[in-house]
Amino acid sequence: MSRVVIIDDEEDIRLVLSEIFDRAGFDVRVASNGDEGLSLIREYGADLVITDIIMPGKDGVQTAYDIRMEFPKTKIIVMSGGGNVAPLDYEPGAITTTAYLASANEIGADMTLTKPFDRHELISAANELIAQKED
Amino acid sequence: MARDLKTISSRMVITVLLIHAVMLPLLSYGMLAVVRNVQEDVFVDSVRIYARVFADILQTNGELPPENEILASLDSSILGGRCIHAALTLGDKLYLSSLMAVTDAENFVEDYEFGEHSDNVYYLSTPLQIGDEVAVLEMGFDELPTLQEIEGARRTIISIMIAYLLVTVLLVVVLSAVLSRPLQRLRHDSRKIASGDYSRQMSTDSDIFEINELSRDLEHMRSTLVGINGRLEAEMASRETAESERRAAETHLRHMHRLQSIGTLAGGVAHEFNNVLLPLLLYTDLALEDLPSDSPVRPHIERVMRLANRAKGLSEQILTFGRRSEDGLKDVADISPVVDEAMSMVRALIPASVGIQTDIRRPVGPLMCDSNEIQQLIVNLCSNAYRAVLKVGGRITIGVASCSVSSEFAAQYVRLDAGEYIRLRVADTGEGMDAATVARIFDPFFTTREVGDGTGLGLSVVHGIVEKHGGEIIVKSELKVGTTVDIYFPESPEAKVIEVEGQ
Numbered sequence: 001m002s003r004v005v006i007i008d009d010e011e012d013i014r015l016v017l018s019e020i021f022d023r024a025g026f027d028v029r030v031a032s033n034g035d036e037g038l039s040l041i042r043e044y045g046a047d048l049v050i051t052d053i054i055m056p057g058k059d060g061v062q063t064a065y066d067i068r069m070e071f072p073k074t075k076i077i078v079m080s081g082g083g084n085v086a087p088l089d090y091e092p093g094a095i096t097t098t099a100y101l102a103s104a105n106e107i108g109a110d111m112t113l114t115k116p117f118d119r120h121e122l123i124s125a126a127n128e129l130i131a132q133k134e135d
Numbered sequence: 136m137a138r139d140l141k142t143i144s145s146r147m148v149i150t151v152l153l154i155h156a157v158m159l160p161l162l163s164y165g166m167l168a169v170v171r172n173v174q175e176d177v178f179v180d181s182v183r184i185y186a187r188v189f190a191d192i193l194q195t196n197g198e199l200p201p202e203n204e205i206l207a208s209l210d211s212s213i214l215g216g217r218c219i220h221a222a223l224t225l226g227d228k229l230y231l232s233s234l235m236a237v238t239d240a241e242n243f244v245e246d247y248e249f250g251e252h253s254d255n256v257y258y259l260s261t262p263l264q265i266g267d268e269v270a271v272l273e274m275g276f277d278e279l280p281t282l283q284e285i286e287g288a289r290r291t292i293i294s295i296m297i298a299y300l301l302v303t304v305l306l307v308v309v310l311s312a313v314l315s316r317p318l319q320r321l322r323h324d325s326r327k328i329a330s331g332d333y334s335r336q337m338s339t340d341s342d343i344f345e346i347n348e349l350s351r352d353l354e355h356m357r358s359t360l361v362g363i364n365g366r367l368e369a370e371m372a373s374r375e376t377a378e379s380e381r382r383a384a385e386t387h388l389r390h391m392h393r394l395q396s397i398g399t400l401a402g403g404v405a406h407e408f409n410n411v412l413l414p415l416l417l418y419t420d421l422a423l424e425d426l427p428s429d430s431p432v433r434p435h436i437e438r439v440m441r442l443a444n445r446a447k448g449l450s451e452q453i454l455t456f457g458r459r460s461e462d463g464l465k466d467v468a469d470i471s472p473v474v475d476e477a478m479s480m481v482r483a484l485i486p487a488s489v490g491i492q493t494d495i496r497r498p499v500g501p502l503m504c505d506s507n508e509i510q511q512l513i514v515n516l517c518s519n520a521y522r523a524v525l526k527v528g529g530r531i532t533i534g535v536a537s538c539s540v541s542s543e544f545a546a547q548y549v550r551l552d553a554g555e556y557i558r559l560r561v562a563d564t565g566e567g568m569d570a571a572t573v574a575r576i577f578d579p580f581f582t583t584r585e586v587g588d589g590t591g592l593g594l595s596v597v598h599g600i601v602e603k604h605g606g607e608i609i610v611k612s613e614l615k616v617g618t619t620v621d622i623y624f625p626e627s628p629e630a631k632v633i634e635v636e637g638q
Contacts, residue, residue, distance in 0.1 A: 012414035019421060054406070081409035082402075082454045115409040116416045116447050 002130050003027045003044060007037035007051040007063060008079075017050065017122075024123045034063030041067065046074050047130050050122075053080040053104060065107040075129035078104040079113040143318070144311035151307045159296045170288040174281050175249035182217070182257060182276040190261040190272045193223065199265050205230045212274065219256060220275025226268060243273050255279050317341035321353055333361045383547040391549055394577055394598060398456055401579050401595075405453040412450060416443045452592040455508075456579055456599035464505055464604070466627050469498035470557065473506045474535050477513035481533075484514070485521045489531065496536035501627040502557050508600045515593040516561040516620055523565025523618060534560040540623065550607040555626040564617040573612050597622075 004026045006017045014030040021028040029044060031037035033055055041049065049067055053060030064076050080101055101112040110129050113122070139145055189212050199205060209221040209232035222240055223230040231240055246257045256275045263270040317339035324337045337354040339346055419440045426433045467473065474495055485491065513533070520531045538558045545551040568576070568583075575581045577598040582591035601608050604624050612618040 010410055010414070012418075013410065016414045016417040016421070020417060023421075081406040081413075082450070116413040116450075119417050119420055 001025065001027045002047045002126075004029070004126065005037055005040050005044075005046040005049045006030045007032075007034060007049065007055070007060075009033060009052060009055045013052070020119045020123065021126070024126075026126070034058035034060070034066070037063060038066055038070070041071060041074065046071070047133055048075045048077065048126055050077045050079065050126075053078050053101065061103045061107060064104050064109045068108040073133055075111075075133050076104075076109045077111045077113060077125065077129070078109040079115055079117070081115045142311075143315045144308060147307045147311045148304060151303055155300050155303065159300060163292050163296050166292050167285075167289050170292070171285050174285050174288070178257070178276070178278070178281045179249055182274070183259060185218070185276075186259055186261045186272065186274045189274070190263050193272065194263040194265060194270075197264065197266060199225065199263075199270065202230065206233060210234050217276050217280070218274055219277050220258065220273065222273045223263075223270055224273065225265060225270040240273075243275065250278055250282070255282065313341075314343065314346070317343070317346045317350070321346075321350060324357075325353065328357055328360065333357065333364055380543075380546045384549060387547070388549050390574070394602075397578060398599065398602075401453045401456055405450050408446070408450050408453075412443060412447055416440070416447065419443055449592065452596050453579060455511075456592065456595035464503045466501055466503050467506060469500040470502050470504065470506070470509060471495050471497045471499050471535065473504075473509050474499070474513060474533070474559075477510040478533065480510065480514050481517040484518065485531075489521060489524060491517075492530060492532045494532065494534040494536070496534075499535050499537055499557055502604075502624050503627045504604055504624065505600075508603070512597050512600045512622070513559070513561070515597050519593060520561055520563035520565065520618070523563045523567070525565075527566045527615075529564035529617065532560070532562045534558075534562075537626065538623075548607050548609065550605065551623060552625075556623040557626055559622045559624070560619060562617065562619040567614040567616050567618055568612040569614055573610050576610065577608075 002025075004021050006014055006021070006028065007030075008014050008017070009032055011032070014032065018028045018030050027044075029040045029046075031040050034051070035058060037049065037051065040046070049064075051060045051063050051067075055063075058066075060078050060080075064078055067074055067076055078101060101114075104112060110132075111125055113125070140149070189208070193199065193205065193208060200208070205223060209223065209230060212218045212221045213232050213234045220235060220239065220243065221232040222235070222243070229240070242254065242256070243258050243260075244252055244254075245260055246252060249257060255278045257278050258273065258275045261272040261274070263272055320339055321337060324335050327335050328337075337350060337357050339350045341347060341350075419436060422436050423433070423440060426436060474493075478491075478493060482491065517531060517533065523529070524531060536558055538556055540551055540553055540556050542553040545553045572583060576594050578591075579595040580591040581595075598608065601622055601624075606622055606624040609621045609623070610618065611621075
């Protein structure tokens with residue numbers, strides 16, 4: 001059974017993604033931040049990690065980087081809500097999640113997804129990446 | 136009144152009157168004195184000669200004629216004309232003309248000057264040597280005819296002087312009019328210039344040297360003023376244009392900042408929105424998977440799914456508005472096929488009854504662009520144009536062409552520089568918009584349509600796409616006339632040519 005770790009600070013997203021992967025036959029574990037996710041991977045191992053990019057504390061890029069460094073074979077999907085990260089104040093230099101996703105790609109994320117996405121699209125991407133890992 | 140007395144005409148007339156008021160009486164008095172003296176001298180000389188000649192007649196050969204002859208002679212001297220008194224005294228004997236009363240002889244008072252006495256008779260005595268005795272011939276001559284002649288001469292002189300005065304005043308009035316007419320014309324022209332009308336050339340038809348000189352000097356002054364005024368007007372126009380361009384650029388910059396601010400805010404909202412949408416969509420999907428196909432709840436959940444997908448579409452549009460990344464741009468050699476494809480989509484959306492005219496100056500490019508977004512932009516603009524002509528009728532025109540932007544034009548817009556651009560124009564002859572509406576058309580969710588009819592995101596998406604492509608949007612609209620949207624995309628400096636996908 002393929003092992004999946006889901007890291008997102010939004011509980012609803014964690015729960016629904018957990019349900020989806022569970023139904024698809026994956027061994028799913030969830031974490032609400034990057035450090036917690038890394039602990040889970042260290043404890044249980046992971047074939048695939050799906051991490052949100054904007055999170056309090058360690059962001060998704062740093063989390064993906066740490067995972068890549070520590071577990072080079074683990075596949076990583078980085079997901080983002082799109083838009084930018086300074087919603088309530090006008091900041092001309094507000095960092096867009098596009099920039100975050102580009103950074104994630106640079107440090108070695110295997111795929112980026114923009115929310116909202118289709119569950120079949122997600123499962124098929126997950127299967128594909130895990131298949132690549134096994135090869 | 137005071138002003139009238141200060142005119143050239145008045146001054147000249149007054150001066151002439153004053154001079155003549157002094158001179159004419161003096162002149163008249165002088166002339167009258169001369170006439171009077173001449174008349175008196177002539178009178179006195181003539182009567183003395185008359186008396187002497189008469190005396191000589193009486194004393195022919197030193198003897199007196201007989202008495203009857205003396206008396207006849209005395210009578211004839213009176214009958215001869217001007218003599219009214221004739222008497223001869225010889226010793227105690229008095230011969231008196233029978234034409235005189237005896238008492239008249241008592242009136243004799245010898246005159247030595249004309250008019251010496253008030254009796255209007257010039258009396259003179261002439262001695263005659265008769266033998267050893269001396270006779271005295273007393274004669275009196277009427278002064279009245281001479282006085283009347285003098286009076287007549289006085290009247291004539293006064294009449295001539297009055298006539299002279301009148302003619303002189305008349306001539307002065309005419310002369311002053313001749314002098315003042317060109318001056319009045321110059322004054323009239325000067326007033327025109329003072330009121331800002333510099334077009335009238337200053338000239339006079341006077342042949343008076345000073346007036347001509349004045350006219351030339353004023354004309355020189357006018358032409359100098361015209362030159363200075365022209366330079367001033369050009370300078371003012373230039374400053375006004377620069378100020379107008381500066382204001383337009385400032386307004387545009389504020390508008391851009393505002394839209395960027397809204398874009399940033401919208402991007403943040405969309406981010407949070409998507410975090411909510413993802414579980415909503417996925418949970419709904421799971422619920423639909425779990426529900427039996429005949430479940431009465433299923434239609435409700437399916438509706439929730441449709442609404443969630445609609446919200447997803449809205450979120451994507453909001454993100455398009457706020458996006459400034461250049462991801463997805465490719466160098467396209469000729470975007471006219473992209474426009475063609477967009478037009479086929481537009482024709483499918485808009486009823487055939489609405490006239491759509493296209494003017495594509497092929498080839499159009501090269502342009503760094505996202506072809507899908509350019510198509511979306513055209514569709515969105517045409518959709519708005521269609522809405523504008525729907526109620527009032529009209530036609531839609533779409534034009535695409537390469538063009539050069541001048542530095543003067545570019546100065547009015549933040550995102551334009553002088554250089555080569557591709558201009559996409561979507562124009563309609565529909566209902567048009569007022570200035571307040573134009574200022575807000577790119578704001579997300581701003582719409583003039585009825586609630587529920589459109590999202591208010593179409594032009595926000597257009598704005599996002601144009602910003603992403605480094606372009607500029609210029610909207611000109613007038614109520615009941617129509618709207619023209621010009622979008623300027625900078626031509627790609629890259630020589631590299633990439634074929635449009637699918638072409």
